[in-house]
Amino acid sequence: MEKQCENEVRNMRGNIRKFLSLEMAYKRAFVRECGGADHVWYSCAAVSGGETERKRVEAALIYELQPKINTSGKDSFNYPTTVVNSRGRHAYIPERIVAG
Known part of the structure; x- marks a missing residue:
């Protein structure tokens, strides 16, 4: 189960990178919402x-x-x-x- 979760985390990181590279407008919105002192948190699950x-x-x-x-x-x-x-x-x- 732990190995599966590690793989999911790697996939999620790749998906976030793809999402941010899709359109500059999305990237600007993402940075605007998560900029400054905010952090991006994500969870994974089987x-x-x-x-x-x-x-x-x-x-x-x-x-x-x-x-x-x-x-x-x-x-x-x-x-x-x-x-x-x-x-x-x-x-x-x-x-x-x-x-x-």
Whole structure:
């Protein structure tokens, strides 16, 4: 499980780099929201069920937590009611999210 999480962290770092390089407007918004004394925090987790379930969990987190610069997935949740339970050390993710 720990090795899987390490791989997820590497993938997330790559995804963040891709996101920041996609469009300068996104990069400016990201830097504006996270600039100064702020820090960027991210979490990783093993999600059983493959890519479909990972996307569903991601959508639930975006829908419920409403990250500032996400432009999609904040106004609607196109899945059945989804419960995300988290545990471990994290700052901004509640222990239980119910989306839908």
